Amino acid sequence: MSEITLQGLEKRYGETTAVEEVSIDIDDGELLCLLGPSGSGKSTTLRMLAGLETPTEGEIRIGNTDVTDQPAYERNTSTVFQDWALFPHKTVLENVAFGLKMRGVSTDERHERARAMLERVQMASHEEDDPTNLSGGQKQRVALARSLAVNPDVLLLDEPLSNLDKRLREDMQIELREIHEDLEETFVHVTHDQDEAFTLADRIGIMNEGELIQVGEPDEVYENPKNRFIEGFLGDTNFIDGEVARASEDAVHVETGLGSEIVLPAEREPAVTEGTELTLSLRPETLSIDGSTTSGSEHERPMMADGSAMNAVVGTVENVLYRGSTVRCSVSVGGESVFVERSAGNTETLTAGDEIRIEWNGADVLAFHADGERVTF
Template sequence: MSEIELSGLEKRYGDELAVEDVSVTIEDGELLCLLGPSGSGKSTTLRMIAGLTSPTDGEVHIGEDDVTDRPAYDRTTATVFQDWALFPHKTVLENVAFGLRMRSVSKDERQERAREMLDRVEMVDHADDDPTNLSGGQKQRVALARSLAVNPDVLLLDEPLSNLDKRLREDMQIELREIHEDLEKTFVHVTHDQDEAFTLADRIGIMADGELIQVGNPHEVYENPKNRFIEGFLGDTNFVAGEVARTTADSVVVETELGQDIVLPSDNGDALASGESVTVSLRPEVLSIGANADPVDSDRADAAVADGGPTNEIVGSVENVIYRGSTVRYSVAVDGSSVFVERTVADSGAFDAGDDIRIRWDGADVLAFRGDGTRVDL
């Protein structure tokens, strides 16, 4: 069993609270990504699991064992670091076998195991090489093989791919995922890269300011974020400030800075009150665009909710067109504010700076947040 349970985990450095009350169960064989910006506490949390940092409060259990006060060498874990930490005076094979040597494994057995792990990461042909002559990607593979060689119950990865270029990083993400599926061990992977987390994770734990805010599978945390921070951190979105103009039996009408009301379907009549400040999130993937023909119907905000939600629309002028390879981003000026829309090149249409366009979306596809950042349950 390599289930990990963190209970009320806290770490202080003097008066600074680095990690606060982190509690989560990481299932046996699961790959959990701790995702968050720099300084969010994710690496400190990982180091407390590894035994490299002692918690100020709380407990760490691996399997049935309370390992809170055990040193790193007395835990069934191995850690892959961002800086690889290879020994320059040892060959690649000797680096991979080092952990087994510290465990008094016989020479023949540790070399066999080291070659097996190098073969797994496609580095066996470099067994006799000097690690200082390897590329960054090759060094990362050797560091991974070294950690796997000791056959840990739990593999901990502290931003191991952050020093690699984009293409190699994406290739290594796929390889890590395949290794995890093959070994069926528990992995905890720390990253600030949301694409990496979405590629790798069975579940994602999102951290900010030392707190674990939300844990869920990639689809869940993206589609149902707990608060505004998560909505803004995961992908791009347009946050539109507004105030509740009125509520009806099945909708909330928000007067916005776009000069046009936004209608949100609602089954919860008490969700928001008239006059309450809210922020609406318009993700680019829910917005459709087309050439402007007629003025926006100012009475549309009073239309009944139908087929899952009201249709909202605004008209604006294209300010900038940014080509991003496979996608095109349009920055659109709307009544003194700016909204961006993205399309694939094939579906982007033929809009240029200065064109007037109409933007439409279904009210059921957008989220609303209160002034304190909490999600509104509509």
């Protein structure tokens, strides 16, 4: 039984608050990712779970036990640290066997179990090595084996992949996912990398400035962000500022710097009135582009069958950036700059100065109040 409950968890250092009123229930066997920029309090939250940091306020329960005041060495949690923190004066095998040694397991048995764990992470041939001579990826595996060897109720991962290069990081993400599925243990993984969180997580908890803003399944938080911060943090997007021109029961018209009104379909009487300031988010994947502009089409706004509105604008390509698999174009539309993406495989090449037409479905546009809160219509 290793479900975790955090209740009103807070950590203050003098005047500064690192973590503010974090409450969350983590299910047994779940892989939760705490995602946030640096300084968002995600690592501090993890350290409080590990017992390496004492909460100023609030309660931590693991299983049915209140562990708030339990020191790290009495908790059956195990942490994989960002820089792995391997013991430099012990061999790889001794590192992995360390937790069992502290639990009073005999030398033969703990070495046998440590070997099995090294086998699990494909490091069996390195058991006599000095950990300081290993590569980053190998250290990461040893650190993981060391933490798993004690058979923890909860495995805590504090950005252990952030020091690895991209390819290795992606391999390790898949491997971590597999290990999690095998062990059926509760994992809490801290990261600032949204791709990593999407790859690994059953649920993602997004933190900013010490607060846990939203918890949900990856697609849920991506498609239904609670506020503007999450929308901006979970991927690249175009934020366009505008003002409500007209609001009716089935559509909200927003005046923006793009030169024409953007129409957002509404399902009920909208909570905005004429003059309300909004920020709209246009994700590049919802924008389709058409290089052959046909004059006159920009003022047509056909309503779709489901009531959503197709929007279209024409702009001039300012610059083109090759990003490997995709090509990103920065397009000047009216007074605003909007970026769009297309697959690099597309044979139609775009160059600076080209006129292009950008289209999107108004239903894909998210709107946020000036204070960052999401507005739904």
